[in-house]
Amino acid sequence: MSKKDLIDAVAKECELTKEKAGSVVDAALAHIKAVLKDGGEVRIPDFGSFKVASRKAREGRNPATGATIKIPASRVPKFSPAKGLKDALN
The missing domain is CATH 1.10.1220 (Arc Repressor Mutant)
Structure with missing residues (x-):
């Protein structure tokens, strides 16, 4: 949709x-x-909740060259489905 x-x-x-x-x-x-x-949380009953999670800085690899690169720390959105949504899908 x-x-x-x-x-x-x-x-x-x-x-x-x-x-x-x-x-x-x-x-x-x-x-x-x-x-x-x-940094808050949004909860929608019978649907789910949206939160912010923190990712630590880490090392990764450039797939084209194989060189090591530093990936900075970041904040990312996370969604957790509510039981009502899970039940509706199953």
Whole structure:
């Protein structure tokens, strides 16, 4: 499902115009992004939770040359599905 498909589904389900549904989807995604950027966690019941995890700096290899490179530490988003989502899939 693409963002456009999600906007179309929200518009149909909530009886909104596509422009208003697009604003709703954009606002929700922007808020999730802002909370994660601040190091917070977003929990959506029966769907899952989004968290920020830290990766340590490490060494890697350039596959083209085989040379060793340093990969800096970084923060990455993590998603953990809720039991309700897992149950819906199985």
